[in-house]
Amino acid sequence: MKTLDELKKLRDESLKKMTMRYQKDGFRVQVGMGTCGIASGARPILNAFLEQCEFHDLKNVTVTQVGCMGECAYEPMAEIIDESGQSYIYCALTIPMVRQIVERHIVNHQPITKYLLSERKDK
Known part of the structure; x- marks a missing residue:
């Protein structure tokens, strides 16, 4: 960083992301970040949800x-509540699935049943 404006921009972006993590109404997206989740790639999934909600x-x-x-x-x-x-x-989950989930389920209130755990466990 070379200027105060760059620092302010970074601060504003960080505050926006933090607000998204602690909003109390509306939808909640909870990404499993236990050992298995992290090993399976949950961190990029968490980031994709954050990016798509910001987008x-x-x-x-x-x-x-x-x-x-x-x-x-x-x-x-x-888990989406x-x-x-x-x-x-x-x-x-994959990143393309996250994009679809945000657009269809969160924005348009249409859950994608083929991606749900209950659907996949029944097969």
């Missing part, structure tokens, strides 16, 4: 990390 300028979404989600074979996983408290657990 869509979503103010009603909390993105955070949680520990073990209890289904190691289906990692990386994320909507405004009504309904829980959806997405599994075997």
Whole structure:
């Protein structure tokens, strides 16, 4: 950094990301970051959720990390809890899947059933 303006810009970007992690209303996205989740690539998934929520300028979404989600074979996983408290657990996530989940489920309120843990475990 060479200028005060660059430092202020970095601060503003960081504050925006922190706000996204601690919003209390709307949707909650909880990415499993236990040992299995991290080993399966959960960190890029967490970052993809943060980036997509920022891209869509979503103010009603909390993105955070949680520990073990209890289904190691289906990692990386994320739980989405909507405004009504309904829980959806997405599994075997990839970055393109995260883009779809944010656009369809969070923005348009249309869960993607083929990505849900309950759908995949039944097969």
